[in-house]
Amino acid sequence: MECLKLAWQSVCGKKRSSVLMSVILAISFAFAVITLSVSGSMIKTNDVFRKTTYGEWQLILPGINSKLKGAAANSDWLDELGVMNVYGTIGEDGIGTVDETLKKLGHITVNEGRFPESDGEIAMEADLLSKLGIDYTLGQDVTLSVSIAARENSALGTSHPVNVVRTYQLVGIIKEYTDVWTWATKPVCELDGTSSRAESGISATLCSALLTENACAEIVRQAQLQAEAFNNAEKEQGSDLRIKLCDAPTTNFFCTGFDTDKTNFIARVYQTVGSVPLAFNATKFAQQETQTYNIFFTALIFAVTLLAVVCVNIMQMQKQIRQIALFRSIGVTKRQLRQMQIFEMLFICIPSVALGILLGAGGTWLLLRTALFKNGAEILVDIPFKQVGLAVLCWLFGIILMRLIVFQTALHQPLTGRLHVARKKARRIAAAKRVLTVALASLFCAAVFFMAVESASPLSNKHETERFPAYQIYCSSDFDYENDVMHEHLIPEKAVEQMRTIQGMVRVDPYILMEVELNYAGSESSPAFAASRASDKAELRDGYYYVPYDDGIHSNLYAYPEFITDRLLARDDVELDLSAFDRQAYERGEQVLLFAVRGSDGNIMINYGMYDDELRETYGDIDSIGIKPGDKIELSFYGAAQKNYIGDESEHSLKTFSYTVGGIVYCSDISTSVTEIEVNGARTFNIAASTALIKNAFAELTDEFRDHIVDGSYVMNGDFAYTGAFCYADIRSGYAATDYVLAKKAADLGVRMSNRRESLAANLQTSIQQITLILSVGGCIAVIMLMLLMNALTLEAREQMRNVGILRAIGMSGRQAVGKFSGTALINGLIAAAVGWVVYAGYAVLSARRLVQQFPEAYNSLNSALTSKLYGLQRFGATVWTMLGLSFACAAVIVLISLAAKGRLLCGSPIEKLNENRD
Structure with missing residues (x-):
């Protein structure tokens, strides 16, 4: 003590x-x-x-054919094997079946409804429905054109797909996974693209639409009948052309099992099925x-x-x-x-x-x-x-x-x-x-x-992820064959305001995107202009468009509301020269801003770099567009009469307007937001303007060319609307609160919608x-x-x-x-x-x-x-x-x-x- x-x-x-x-x-x-x-x-x-987001599978073996299926499925080098059978495609998205193991490994679930149980039912991802212009209402009938792979009997084996039209009842909305899953052969931190799939060099089509096995087999049977009918018709006409369906389905294997000895596991894969492409779930890194x-x-x-x-x-x-x-x-x-x-x-x-x-x-x-x-x-x-x-x-x-x-x-x-x-x-x-x-x-x-x-x-x-919109609304058109009239569906200003009130929506940035002809005094001495014109001709030669401009070059005209322009000019990652910029003149539609995109080497990107190597040999390095602030440019609007409109090839120059260049903006191909300028689709010369410029130009065009269609999207009838809108969603937004409501709004307007919310939210x-x-x-x-x-x-x-x-x-x-x-x-x-x-x-x-x-x-x-x-x-x-x-x-x-x-x-x-x- x-x-x-x-x-x-x-x-x-x-x-x-x-x-x-x-x-x-x-x-x-x-x-x-x-x-x-x-x-x-x-x-x-x-x-x-x-x-739960990227799946528990560890290895993907894409595109396995029927000869390798048995060897792979019965091998002892894996713990679990999930199977996806792809029977055909809808655009770029697959349609087929997935087994219960893959549903478990990939956590494939539905946001609403259920998976198909009978042959007349289908479950689809919301993104695919949006691409097709269909809202997310369960129980409705959806008609799909399914492309089945086939090849011609020519020496080159040219692809000749067979399109099968089928109608199903929509019973489920699948939680997005096809745009979320990523695979790679190296860590994602080394990848330059937004998706690791392209960098891995291994492609695979995933099923955005799921059917029963019997329904898929019926599609193949119908495609076979259509192929035989085609061959018979060619034979009757004396032609040697024949087509043959490719092996269907192709199979993607998703498996687990290499946690203990990965090198030995891969060796056993190759020993069993040969040198097939394989990649790892990118989230393993x-x-x-x-x-x-x-x-x-x-x-x-x-x-x-x-x-x-x-x-x-x-x-x-x-x-x-x-x-x-x-x-x-x-x-x-x-x-x-x-x-x-x-x-x-x-x-x-x-x-x-x-x-x-x-x-x-x-x-x-x-x-x-x-x-x-x-x-x-x-x-x-x-x-x-x-x-x-x-x-x-x-x-x-x-x-x-x-x-x-x-x-x-x-x-x-x-x-x-x-x-x-x-x-x-x-x-x-x-x-x-x-x-x-x-x-x-x-x-x-x-x-x-x-x-x-x-x-x-x-x-x-x-x-970078936050700079991409969760949804994109864009105009669409349909042709009235009974009256021979093309109808255009745009996005009115009132609809934009309604979209902003949807729960979970952070902001909505509407825009007008049109293709116009650009010209200016002294253009003949500009290497950038000459290279752009050469690129235009190459695109016309290769079938990328059908309107040969007279004297100028193809340019993109972006028109934005004022608040987007403010955000654009406030950025610190672009090179600005606003020495002649007058904000009031810009808002009145009298001035424009010119954009050009610099590649990683500092040179101007000519028409998104499609013919870069070809043009470099002739025109060399180009570090300037050759226009200064204060110069005048001319923009010509092309169009055709709404009656009997048959597309780009029917368009011609309607009217030319002159504008002052208020400033030049140089941006990099990795720093520019899609809201301000779509870099991946940027021309050499890109024009940013206020909506007042469009309203003023269309007022004059409506007087002279009423009911004409301009650039395949605008009908000259005096009504102002946007050609598209970028919609940004909060990370807490969900399928029921945001996706469903916005898809319904797009369907009511008759416009198309791209839905990337789930993939962006996952990232x-x-x-x-x-x-x-x-x-x-x-x-x-x-x-x-x-x-x-x-x-x-x-x-x-x-x-x-x-x-x-x-x-x-x-x-x-x-x-x-x-x-x-x-x-x-x-x-x-x-x-x-x-x-x-x-x-x-x-x-x-x-x-x-x-x-x-x-x-x-x-x-x-x-x-x-x-x-x-x-x-x-x-x-x-x-x-x-x-x-x-x-x-x-x-x-x-x-x-x-x-x-x-x-x-x-x-x-x-x-x-x-x-x-x-x-x-």
Whole structure:
């Protein structure tokens, strides 16, 4: 009992130090619990989301023919095999069947309704229905033209598909998966396209429409009858042309089974079915990356937990040694000292553990609740109790170890004199303090660098995804054969306002897109104009359009409402020359802006680069369009009478208008939003104008050419409408709230709709969850390091009070003291930043090694994996200057924390400081 009482008195006698030690230990324990819990929960959430969104299949074998089906299906090199049979296509989308295994592996479900059960029923993806101009009402009859692959008997085997028209009852809306699933032969971070499929070089048609097997067989039988009828007709006419259906169906295999030995698995695939194309579920790369994150986070947390305990004991080591030596000098035995050490540890650790548990539980709840609100998806709580338990053991081990070290050191302390630690030991202890302070700062820097660098890729992906519209509404036309009249369906301004009120819609950007003829004085001397005209002729030669312009070139005219123009001119990633721009004249429709697109080599892209190589030989590099702000251009509108309209070939020049060029805008082919200009379909010269320009031009055209159709879309009848609209949806929008309502509105207007919401939402959600994981866990580690560093520096400041008091007593000014503290802190900060980059480099090497181990077919060496990592960093803006900026920012934070912690040393008189360092 006497030892217990002495231990309690010892703890109470040094209140400030004991409280600081307890707070540091509690914080370190709490943040270890928070970080491990949040990390485990977010990793589980991401894993479940990845599986439900992108499927659990691991390998795709696309286009397997009938000869290989049996060999593959009966092989022993897989665990599960999901089968998709594709019988034909509707446009670019497949129609066929999927088995129950694939439904399970791919999490293929319906948003509404059910899968077909009888031969007259069909389930379709919403996107396919939108492409066909059909709303999502269940129970309606849908008539489809299904294309069945066939080839001619010519030497080239030319494709000659057979189209079968069938009508089915719509019974289900399939949750989008065909545009969501991705496969690749290398990590997605290396891919330049929005879809990894093209980059993998492996194509596969997936079924956007599902039927029963009997219904699919009936389509093939009808196609065979149509093919035979065609062949008989050709035979009767004396032609040798014949067509033969290709093997149907083609099969896509989706399988699992290579988690243990991937290389051996692939070898067995090739041994069984031959050298067939294969690719991996692209999310397997992301899954491996998440596992590497978890290893890094866990290692960092264990290091932080141990370092916190070591640091707080080292900071007070001299005082603890002196205290033990003092007790020995008054006759306390070693056994009693050991008991006192144990009791002191319990007095400090028990409150620390209790407080740490409360703070850890509260912090975990708060962070997960915040993540749940921001994330837009359900957060699955998964606390890794084993890791938390190991962290507690590590924490206790550090405390016990440091107590033993202090105790053993004190036993060798002389019991004569002033009981100070020998100078040699004191220097060692001081050096250990500096090393531990720098170590804490280094881990803080490493956490910041990790967050900044690793979040760059998902942040960039999130930003790019958000710039794409979830839906696109565009005009359509139908021909009235009874009256020989072409009817155009556009989007009135009232309809745009109604779309903006739909639940889940963020914004709706209407636009007018027309093709016009552009000409200007001096065009004959412009290489860009000449190259564009040559490209136009090549397109006419190859059948891309049928209107030969007289003297000018094909150009796209974009007309936008005023708010879109404001957003466009406010961008900082385009090259603007607005020296002649008059906003009022632009809004009146008297001025225009000219757009040109620069390729990656800095040269002007001629008509979306179709004939780039061919034109380069004649015209060389072109870095300017040859028009200046203030120049005049002429735009000619082409059209034809609505009566007997037969398409582009019936159009001719109706009227020419003159406009002033207010400004030139050069944009890159990777930075320009589709809302402002469709880069993938950009001409050499693209004109942006206000809607007033269109209204003014159409008013004159209506007077002279009433009921003519301009550019195949606008009927000159005096009514203003848009040719299209980009619709942006919130990530929380859904099928019932947004998709269904907008599809119904498009069907009522008679216009077409493209629906990409689910695929974009999947990409966006993936990026958000990865960002949440990196920032929440990395942020926890950074915060704990700041707090520990602050407390450690505060303890160090208490140890330095006497020395600072002596220095101030002999004449050191406050400014000199601040300079001394700042200089030391800056040096420590820069060293910490350098060590932080070394720690991150260690993570990068670990990540690269795991890539080589997990994906040997994509990376043949550690060097290739590291090169891939560096390429990704450069692509997302991690330059040398960025790294230096981060380093100096972290060093500045460390300096500020150091000054804040040691600020008390400058308060009060030197005598007070000399007397204050007593516990």
